[in-house]
Amino acid sequence: MKILECVPNFSEGRNRDIVEDIISALTEVPGIRLLDHSMDPDHHRSVVTFVGFPEEVVAGALAACNRAAELIDMRKHEGGVHPRIGAVDVVPFIPLADAEMSEAVGAAHRFGAMFGVRNRIPVYFYGASALSPDRRELPDIRRGGYESLEERLKDPKWRPDAGPALFNAQSGATAVGARIPLVAFNVVLNCSDLKRAEDVARSIRQSSGGLRHVKAIGVHLKSRGLVQVSMNLTDYRETSMRRVFDEIQARAGLLGIEILESELIGLIPQAALDGRSPEYFKLKDFSDRRILENCL
Structure with missing residues (x-):
C-alpha cells in the first residue's frame, strides 16, 4: 500500500x-x-x-x-x-x-x-x-x-x-x-540565558562542525522565561535522538545547566528512540500515539 x-x-x-x-x-x-x-x-x-x-x-x-x-x-x-x-x-x-x-x-x-x-x-x-x-x-x-x-x-x-x-x-x-521522516526535537534548558542555548546549539549542529544531520538553534521561550535548543534531526538513522540528547546534556553540564524537559513536534519512527524510554529523554506529553508506526 x-x-x-x-x-x-x-x-x-x-x-x-x-x-x-x-x-x-x-x-x-x-x-x-x-x-x-x-x-x-x-x-x-x-x-x-x-x-x-x-x-x-x-x-x-x-x-x-x-x-x-x-x-x-x-x-x-x-x-x-x-x-x-x-x-x-x-x-x-x-x-x-x-x-x-x-x-x-x-x-x-x-x-x-x-x-x-x-x-x-x-x-x-x-x-x-x-x-x-x-x-x-x-x-x-x-x-x-x-x-x-x-x-x-x-x-x-x-x-x-x-x-x-x-x-x-x-x-x-x-x-x-x-524527504525521509525527520525528528523535530526540542530540549528545554533550566535557565533563561539565550546565549547559553545558542552556544549549545552551535556545538551540536552540523553546519558548525557538530553532529551530522543535526540542525539546531537556540531560542528564548518568552512565555516561560526559559531557553530551548530547537532541532531537526534530518537522518535519525545516522545520528540518533539518544546521541543528540547525551551531547546536549554533556555540553549543558559543562555550563552548569540541567535539562528541564524535552518535546517532540509531530510523530517519530519507533527506531528514532534508539531503544530508550521516553523518560530517558525527559519527554513531556508523550504517548504511544507519537510513534508513527502505531498510527498507520
Whole structure:
C-alpha cells in the first residue's frame, strides 16, 4: 500500500481559530487521516501531520494550505523565534509503507505548481524534490527569512521553481520538499540565558562542525522565561535522538545547566528512540500515539 505523509508548517501559533479553520479544511478532504497537530506561541508556528494515498494527500495539502494562505498575513507576523519565509512556510511529503521517494517528489511538484499559481506565491523545491543543488537544503532557502524575501526575488538566481517571481506581502514564499521522516526535537534548558542555548546549539549542529544531520538553534521561550535548543534531526538513522540528547546534556553540564524537559513536534519512527524510554529523554506529553508506526 502506497502511503504518503505530509507535515505542513504554518506561521501561526497564537490564533486557535485560524489553526482550527485550516485543520477543518484539511479533514473535509475524503481519504485524509489527521494524525497530529500542534501550536506553539513562542515559535508562532503550527505543525499538522496527516497521511493518505498520494493523490488524496496532494488534495489535502492544497485544501489546508490554500486556506492558510487566505487567513495568515505575514505583515502581522512578529515575535516568533522560528525561521520562516511565508504563511505556509514549508510543506514536506514523506513516503511511507510501499511508497517510493520518487512518488513523494512527484506529489511535491504537483502540489507546488498548483499552490503557487492559485495563490500567486513563489515556491521553492527542496530536499529530494530540489531542481537545483543550491536549493537542496531548507536553511539555504529560508536564509534571511520573510523580511529579505522582497529583495531576494529581484535576483535572477532566486527565481522560484513554481509560482510567480513576485513578492507576495501577505503570504511570502513557500518551500515544498520530499524527504525521509525527520525528528523535530526540542530540549528545554533550566535557565533563561539565550546565549547559553545558542552556544549549545552551535556545538551540536552540523553546519558548525557538530553532529551530522543535526540542525539546531537556540531560542528564548518568552512565555516561560526559559531557553530551548530547537532541532531537526534530518537522518535519525545516522545520528540518533539518544546521541543528540547525551551531547546536549554533556555540553549543558559543562555550563552548569540541567535539562528541564524535552518535546517532540509531530510523530517519530519507533527506531528514532534508539531503544530508550521516553523518560530517558525527559519527554513531556508523550504517548504511544507519537510513534508513527502505531498510527498507520
